[in-house]
Amino acid sequence: MKLPLSFSPEVMAAMAADTPIVALESTIITHGMPYPQNVETARMIEAEIRSQGASPATIAIMGGSIHIGLSDERLEELAQSTDVLKLSRADLAFAVANGKTGATTVAATMICAHLAGIKVFATGGIGGVHRGAEQTFDISADLEELAKTPVIVVGAGAKAILDLPKTLEILETRGVPVVTYQQDEFPAFWSRSSGLQSPLRADTAEEIAAAYVMRETLGLEGGMFVANPVPSADEIPNAEMAPVIDQAIDEARVQGVAAKSVTPFLLQRIYELTEGRSLKCNIALVKNNAQLATKIAKALKS
Numbered sequence: 001m002k003l004p005l006s007f008s009p010e011v012m013a014a015m016a017a018d019t020p021i022v023a024l025e026s027t028i029i030t031h032g033m034p035y036p037q038n039v040e041t042a043r044m045i046e047a048e049i050r051s052q053g054a055s056p057a058t059i060a061i062m063g064g065s066i067h068i069g070l071s072d073e074r075l076e077e078l079a080q081s082t083d084v085l086k087l088s089r090a091d092l093a094f095a096v097a098n099g100k101t102g103a104t105t106v107a108a109t110m111i112c113a114h115l116a117g118i119k120v121f122a123t124g125g126i127g128g129v130h131r132g133a134e135q136t137f138d139i140s141a142d143l144e145e146l147a148k149t150p151v152i153v154v155g156a157g158a159k160a161i162l163d164l165p166k167t168l169e170i171l172e173t174r175g176v177p178v179v180t181y182q183q184d185e186f187p188a189f190w191s192r193s194s195g196l197q198s199p200l201r202a203d204t205a206e207e208i209a210a211a212y213v214m215r216e217t218l219g220l221e222g223g224m225f226v227a228n229p230v231p232s233a234d235e236i237p238n239a240e241m242a243p244v245i246d247q248a249i250d251e252a253r254v255q256g257v258a259a260k261s262v263t264p265f266l267l268q269r270i271y272e273l274t275e276g277r278s279l280k281c282n283i284a285l286v287k288n289n290a291q292l293a294t295k296i297a298k299a300l301k302s
Contacts, residue, residue, distance in 0.1 A: 004096055008069030011057045020054035020297035023113035023121040026103040030084040039079035041283055045290050052294040059112045061095045061102035068116045088141045107145035120152045122293035124286050125189045128158040128167030147174035151223045152212055154293040156230050156285040157187035161245055161266045164194055180227040187229040190281045191238035205295035228292045234284035236277055244273045
């Protein structure tokens with residue numbers, strides 16, 4: 001059976017020319033920001049990748065196809081859509097088979113990028129082990145996907161609302177390389193500092209690309225997570241963010257927020273409590289991740 005992939009003209013041209021491509025997720029468009037800020041940010045990130053010498057491939061599920069790259073019209077349509085499914089490994093096939101509109105999480109984007117032959121993916125941050133997971137068993141499918149699917153994921157650490165030590169522990173157990181770019185400490189999404197030592201460090205995109213190629217050579221399954229600290233000028237220091245995150249988590253617990261509703265609730269409350277600073281930081285770090293992902297994609301072609 002033919003794979004249900006639909007490539008944008010830009011991505012098709014890049015593949016034909018064997019030039020670098022960087023995958024982008026779509027949940028940041030449908031579940032991360034309001035319209036029109038969502039489409040403006042998506043276009044800004046795509047433009048950043050183009051300006052650095054690669055082609056962006058925003059991935060989404062629309063009309064029974066996995067779209068690898070979105071035209072301006074498709075991007076606008078997705079940004080204004082309602083009741084868009086937030087897709088991971090469990091529900092990706094269901095959405096495609098039944099013609100649903102869906103936005104891809106880190107896990108689903110990795111799957112689709114791999115199907116399309118794209119090796120590098122830029123996102124905001126990965127999911128991980130939620131606080132209290134020893135009672136709820138709430139652990140993101142992103143971690144398991146990183147252990148299975150050979151895609152380099154560039155993000156500003158795991159989302160700081162998570163249990164970061166346990167997230168790193170599971171990544172280590174599943175054999176996922178966690179490489180922090182140009183610093184020894186693992187970043188905490190909005191903050192450059194988490195207080196946790198990074199398992200690995202790389203100072204150049206070429207080092208990261210070489211490690212990925214060697215993993216392929218050795219036949220090691222799975223991908224890599226590259227933790228790229230948010231630029232100093234844009235960060236919200238951990239000392240300032242920690243009490244804000246704790247307050248949002250306490251409110252979620254009191255209100256009985258659970259399952260897939262937890263992360264959107266927490267991000268919205270953090271946005272409110274920081275008076276919008278968290279969103280500005282989020283946009284800056286995604287742009288920064290797109291820049292590094294482009295460097296890695298170019299290094300893989302050299």
